Amino acid sequence: MSRDKLELIRHAAPGVLPSLLMCDFGDLKSEVTRLEQAGAKVLHLDVMDGNFVPNLTYGMPIVEGLKRHTEMPLDVHLMIQDPLAFAEPMVKAGADSLTFHVEAVPNPIDTAKRIRDLGVAVGVALNPGTQVTDVEPCIEFVDMVLVMSVKAGFGGQKFDPVALDKLQILRNQYPDLLLQIDGGINLDTIASARAAGCDLFVVGSAIFNHDDYGAAIGGLNAEIQRGGV
Numbered sequence: 161m162s163r164d165k166l167e168l169i170r171h172a173a174p175g176v177l178p179s180l181l182m183c184d185f186g187d188l189k190s191e192v193t194r195l196e197q198a199g200a201k202v203l204h205l206d207v208m209d210g211n212f213v214p215n216l217t218y219g220m221p222i223v224e225g226l227k228r229h230t231e232m233p234l235d236v237h238l239m240i241q242d243p244l245a246f247a248e249p250m251v252k253a254g255a256d257s258l259t260f261h262v263e264a265v266p267n268p269i270d271t272a273k274r275i276r277d278l279g280v281a282v283g284v285a286l287n288p289g290t291q292v293t294d295v296e297p298c299i300e301f302v303d304m305v306l307v308m309s310v311k312a313g314f315g316g317q318k319f320d321p322v323a324l325d326k327l328q329i330l331r332n333q334y335p336d337l338l339l340q341i342d343g344g345i346n347l348d349t350i351a352s353a354r355a356a357g358c359d360l361f362v363v364g365s366a367i368f369n370h371d372d373y374g375a376a377i378g379g380l381n382a383e384i385q386r387g388g389v
């Protein structure tokens with residue numbers, strides 16, 4: 161079953177995953193409808209606990225509500241200290257993939273295995289200050305790696321190019337691994353991430369600061385093609 165879930169996410173590659181963090185939460189339903197009409201294939205949901213990161217977002221009720229409203233797969237980025245405490249409720253709420261932060265957990269291999277046992281795709285994320293060698297031990301137990309190009313916690317931050325070297329290392333060593341990048345992705349940065357081997361590009365501000373989401377996603381996809389590997 162986790163294979164099917166992985167294919168749902170992989171289906172969007174190479175392409176943009178809108179991060180709802182920067183949307184109008186007062187009008188969530190229409191924001192999601194606008195993204196669907198703009199050609200988005202997967203939604204990226206940023207769950208923050210005010211502990212692992214100094215910011216707080218939302219939890220299962222929003223994920224469950226989104227699941228009822230859209231057929232787009234839900235890619236859940238867990239920026240929380242204890243991902244295993246919420247993994248099962250998140251899956252029940254409708255998450256199709258769960259990505260935990262390697263910095264948050266004492267035993268990343270065990271965390272990955274236990275999330276995979278829930279039947280969803282599993283990802284491991286690393287912040288800009290964390291090295292590829294810190295995620296390597298658990299790579300054979302995950303379906304994707306999320307390389308952060310900002311320190312996790314807030315939208316609208318500046319892209320950190322340290323992510324590009326990590327993507328290149330991961331792409332060279334693990335040709336079939338699904339690679340995501342997240343943070344500060346826009347028309348100026350997305351092609352370099354594609355050239356470094358990235359498959360999925362999480363984008364918040366560069367979509368939601370735009371009046372026309374279709375034009376924003378179309379422009380970003382054109383840049384992905386330009387950076388093609």
Ligand SMILES: O=C(CO)[C@@H](O)[C@H](O)COP(=O)(O)O
Nearest residue numbers: 181312313315316344364365
């Ligand atoms: O995980 C995060 C932030 O921690 C992201 O998903 C951001 O929400 C992306 O927003 P932009 O950097 O594109 O504005």
Ligand SMILES: [Co+2]
Nearest residue numbers: 206237342362
């Ligand atoms: Co994110």
